[in-house]
Amino acid sequence: MFSSERLKGIDVFVCVAESGSFTAAAEKMHLTGSAISKSIARLEARLGTRLFQRTTRRLSLTDAGTSFYRTCTGVLANLEEAELSLKAEASEVRGSVRIDLPGALGRAQILPILLRLAQDHPALTPHISFSDGFVDPFKEGVDIVVRIGGADAWPDTVGQRCLARERHLFCASPAYLARQGMPLTEHDLQQHQCIAYGWVDGRINPWNFTDDQGATTRRQVAAQLVVGNGEGILMAVMAGCGIAQLPSWLVQQQLDEGTLVEVLAHRATEGMPINLAWVKSREALPKVRVLLEALVTGLTPIDDGDR
Structure with missing residues (x-):
């Protein structure tokens, strides 16, 4: 038979585990630090095991505490789900x-x-x-x-x-292709201006290619322009600065409108x-x-x- 005693201290335990300290948990639950400490002590005594490893600098869950935490969060989630389902108004979208x-x-x-x-x-x-x-x-x-x-x-x-699922597509503007020509193979990219994604430390993201066997390979390209933001790369491509590899969700509207053109479609990869x-x-x-x-x-x- 279920005993309500088993619920005592669970909310305090979960709050301490997620807050990382008794003090932070006390602030969240509007209780004193002493009340939090006593609640955890009673819970550990009832369970017959230590739930927290305490040092002067940090508080961490023991192996038993980690296992108990996973169980408790599941129980609390189920209780919340039951309560919210009862309160939900089936006919009105509000809040x-x-x-x-x-x-x-x-x-x-x-x-x-x-x-x-x-x-x-x-x-x-x-x-x-x-x-x-x-x-x-x-x-x-x-x-x-x-x-x-x-x-x-x-x-x-x-x-x-x-x-x-996104795809990685090679794109350029019509104006750029009219000026520089259409690449037919990935090797033709050596004669084109490539726009790549890069990081502040100087690293440049390789491009992905689908080979003749359908496998994906990663290859570094010589970039004439490096931009550390996908939307920034899109702006550069739209401005006619070169060819870039971009996710399908970012360029599909432009492809549909004809303001961008997909190139090397047979080398596009799944993202x-x-x-x-x-x-x-x-x-x-x-x-x-x-x-x-x-x-x-x-x-x-x-x-x-x-x-």
């Missing part, structure tokens, strides 16, 4: 939703979808942020995350779906998957569900399978 997007992809492909959705649902308040690092939506309080790659890093409390992630315990909320449905519908056409 605040936090969404984190990768910078260039978010601005080029996803933000227009979200803006249209916000107009269709005036009571919905999307909070949209842009970042390119790893985000755990469950831990960081974000409802929905889109990332290029990264699917293996999300925990079981996070739902996920592959929306599409990373574009993944959608969300907090499972909140997916039943109408405000989250409508966003998930809009992203699934809106991003699917950029999959290379539709080309």
